[in-house]
Amino acid sequence: MILSETSRTPKTAPQSQFLTILSREEALERFEAALFPRDLPSEVVSLDAALGRVLAEDVAAPRDVPGFDRANVDGFAVRAADIETAGPARPVTLALNNEILACGIAPRIAVVTGTATPISTGGVIPRGADAVLMVEDTEPLDEVRIEVRRAVAPGRFIAFASSDLALGETFLRVGARIGPPEIGMMAACGIDRVPVVRQPSVAVLSTGDELVQPGEIAGPAQVHDANGAIVCATIRENGADAKFLGAFPDDEEKLEAAMRGALARHDMLVLSGGTSKGAGDVTYRILDRLGEPGIIAHGVALKPGKPLCLAVCDGKPVVVLPGFPTSAIFTFQDMIVPVLRRLAGLPPRSDASVPARVAVQIPSELGRAEFAMVSLVKGEDGLVAFPTGKGSGAITSFTQADGFVRIEPLADEWPAGKEAEVSLFSSNLRLPDLVVIGSHCTGLDRILGLLARSGVTARSIAVGSLGGLKAVKRGECDLAPIHLLDEKTGRYNAPFLGEGMELIPGWRRMQGLAFRIGDARFEGTSAEEALRRALADPDCLMVNRNAGSGTRILLDKLLKAARPSGYSNQPRSHNAVAVAVAQHRADWGMTIAPVADAAGLGFLPVAEEHYDFAIQTNRRDRPAVQRFIETLQSEAGRQAIRRAGFEPV
Numbered sequence: 298m299i300l301s302e303t304s305r306t307p308k309t310a311p312q313s314q315f316l317t318i319l320s321r322e323e324a325l326e327r328f329e330a331a332l333f334p335r336d337l338p339s340e341v342v343s344l345d346a347a348l349g350r351v352l353a354e355d356v357a358a359p360r361d362v363p364g365f366d367r368a369n370v371d372g373f374a375v376r377a378a379d380i381e382t383a384g385p386a387r388p389v390t391l392a393l394n395n396e397i398l399a400c401g402i403a404p405r406i407a408v409v410t411g412t413a414t415p416i417s418t419g420g421v422i423p424r425g426a427d428a429v430l431m432v433e434d435t436e437p438l439d440e441v442r443i444e445v446r447r448a449v450a451p452g453r454f455i456a457f458a459s460s461d462l463a464l465g466e467t468f469l470r471v472g473a474r475i476g477p478p479e480i481g482m483m484a485a486c487g488i489d490r491v492p493v494v495r496q497p498s499v500a501v502l503s504t505g506d507e508l509v510q511p512g513e514i515a516g517p518a519q520v521h522d523a524n525g526a527i528v529c530a531t532i533r534e535n536g537a538d539a540k541f542l543g544a545f546p547d548d549e550e551k552l553e554a555a556m557r558g559a560l561a562r563h564d565m566l567v568l569s570g571g572t573s574k575g576a577g578d579v580t581y582r583i584l585d586r587l588g589e590p591g592i593i594a595h596g597v598a599l600k601p602g603k604p605l606c607l608a609v610c611d612g613k614p615v616v617v618l619p620g621f622p623t624s625a626i627f628t629f630q631d632m633i634v635p636v637l638r639r640l641a642g643l644p645p646r647s648d649a650s651v652p653a654r655v656a657v658q659i660p661s662e663l664g665r666a667e668f669a670m671v672s673l674v675k676g677e678d679g680l681v682a683f684p685t686g687k688g689s690g691a692i693t694s695f696t697q698a699d700g701f702v703r704i705e706p707l708a709d710e711w712p713a714g715k716e717a718e719v720s721l722f723s724s725n726l727r728l729p730d731l732v733v734i735g736s737h738c739t740g741l742d743r744i745l746g747l748l749a750r751s752g753v754t755a756r757s758i759a760v761g762s763l764g765g766l767k768a769v770k771r772g773e774c775d776l777a778p779i780h781l782l783d784e785k786t787g788r789y790n791a792p793f794l795g796e797g798m799e800l801i802p803g804w805r806r807m808q809g810l811a812f813r814i815g816d817a818r819f820e821g822t823s824a825e826e827a828l829r830r831a832l833a834d835p836d837c838l839m840v841n842r843n844a845g846s847g848t849r850i851l852l853d854k855l856l857k858a859a860r861p862s863g864y865s866n867q868p869r870s871h872n873a874v875a876v877a878v879a880q881h882r883a884d885w886g887m888t889i890a891p892v893a894d895a896a897g898l899g900f901l902p903v904a905e906e907h908y909d910f911a912i913q914t915n916r917r918d919r920p921a922v923q924r925f926i927e928t929l930q931s932e933a934g935r936q937a938i939r940r941a942g943f944e945p946v
């Protein structure tokens with residue numbers, strides 16, 4: 298949370314420590330013990346409103362289905378014995394009874410020996426008949442007689458009363474989630490009122506002075522509230538009703554009033570933010586005043602999710618999720634969803650897992666069970682898992698993951714290449730058609746967007762050019778976008794290809810110096826002159842790039858031995874450079890033209906960089922790769938790249 302002038306806390310303010318750090322299992326056990334067993338309240342809803350709800354009672358058929366013996370084909374109701382001897386050479390003649398049994402007609406005339414009654418599919422079998430003869434197996438002789446050229450077995454083409462559902466038969470059990478099939482069964486036996494578990498009503502609120510809602514403009518130092526939306530969506534997906542109350546500033550009095558109001562009106566309360574030991578973290582202090590027994594766990598040996606706080610206030614669960622979005626949603630899925638599902642009467646979600654080799658080493662904190670989010674791709678011999686982790690503060694760590702690998706508290710890493718059991722977030726894992734691993738570029742997004750419209754799904758994992766090359770070599774991806782300058786030859790990309798690899802030409806990106814428009818040191822001059830002036834001015838602060846990036850290689854070439862102020866500030870992307878300059882945290886940096894443009898910065902061109910795709914030749918014929926190349930080279934593809942600010946080759 299941010300500290301405003303008025304809320305700035307003196308350095309000496311006491312910061313309370315976590316009460317006791319519990320293991321994940323113990324925290325969950327205590328939480329569940331305080332909540333269960335309990336009776337789940339129920340209500341009756343109309344069949345129309347029952348979709349997705351959970352049955353509160355068994356449902357038995359109030360009548361037989363079908364309610365009468367029914368014809369399964371169009372034809373004639375007959376006595377099988379009458380036509381026992383019928384065959385193509387020895388037809389049997391039957392007299393037609395004077396009624397036609399269309400659907401919905403109750404029969405009046407019995408079928409006696411030697412007769413037949415015309416009947417439609419779904420018609421009621423008349424007294425005396427014991428089989429139905431298909432119309433195709435008969436010939437009309439005249440208006441009142443038919444000739445039969447085929448025998449039928451007794452019972453043929455009859456659906457007997459109650460063969461589908463018998464009166465009194467329990468056909469749905471308590472706890473079943475009502476989907477279209479369940480609705481169909483109830484409708485078929487005439488039920489229109491359904492006893493269901495009352496959906497728990499869960500109030501959700503976010504805390505933090507810095508939060509604004511999606512749709513609102515985030516000012517400097519403000520962030521959009523991601524937790525509120527994702528928590529509400531997850532609640533709704535798990536059988537409960539979510540009511541979002543908004544984001545609250547860290548004001549103890551207002552927050553307490555909101556929490557009390559929420560607990561009076563709802564069955565459960567979920568907050569996020571303000572649970573670790575920052576001076577502004579007030580939520581958990583309020584919790585102990587809200588009802589018995591109060592806080593049950595505050596601090597769990599779990600990563601992400603250490604500051605999770607679980608409480609029960611007069612029978613109602615209250616959860617304070619960590620503020621970091623990936624921590625919030627992961628702990629919610631892992632520890633709160635099981636409880637929520639029990640409250641909603643739903644069975645636990647079925648946990649699916651798959652074995653996969655972990656591509657790169659994942660460092661882990663000792664002492665906490667660590668859940669590393671991974672995304673899965675198909676390797677040469679089985680699935681390969683790539684960590685998506687950009688830290689708990691990043692929402693994409695979670696949202697781009699297919700599942701997670703658990704690293705035990707006593708391990709300080711998951712070694713590269715080691716096989717893991719990946720717990721999946723969804724039971725139907727859908728692997729992408731095309732996997733792209735390497736350096737990211739907004740031009741690539743455009744091409745993948747065009748591909749998606751033509752039905753090819755792609756996954757792009759940003760690990761930098763060198764990481765991409767390694768992934769291509771290991772057969773973990775189809776394409777590696779790279780932009781690497783070979784200093785010896787002055788050539789881009791080709792010198793870095795290994796055995797059996799080739800390059801698909803991509804586009805050119807103009808690298809240059811970005812500065813704030815109006816800065817006289819840079820405005821209206823060349824890149825060389827601007828650089829000279831920047832180096833001559835001790836107050837001129839630069840922003841660098843991470844070692845190994847193509848941009849850094851260029852910068853180091855330009856700077857030679859110079860190490861200007863700001864050199865050690867080394868963010869990992871073009872955008873981070875532009876943002877640092879735009880927000881006055883630096884005065885200049887090197888980035889690509891469209892990024893400088895989008896940030897409203899001035900730009901002095903330095904060099905054109907080649908952005909190409911490394912590929913193993915033996916993957917070139919894969920249909921998805923072919924489609925990628927076609928799209929890249931198509932007129933639409935070239936236009937899209939130009940629109941993104943790049944020059945196709």
Ligand SMILES: Nc1nc2c(c(=O)[nH]1)N[C@H]1C(S)=C(S)[C@@H](COP(=O)(O)OP(=O)(O)OC[C@H]3O[C@@H](n4cnc5c(N)ncnc54)[C@H](O)[C@@H]3O)O[C@H]1N2
Binds near residue numbers: 525570
């Ligand atoms: N000195 C220590 N600092 C921290 C510790 C620690 O043990 N010692 N724990 C870290 C861990 S682990 C986590 S997780 C975070 C969680 O902190 P809080 O739960 O108190 O969350 P905040 O401080 O309110 O916010 C953290 C971060 O998340 C952003 N945030 C908050 N709410 C939302 C939201 N609804 N949507 C999007 N983003 C949100 C907030 O702006 C902050 O950037 O604490 C570490 N610190």
Ligand code: MOO
Binds near residue numbers: 602604
């Ligand atoms: O628990 Mo925090 O969630 O490690 O990032």
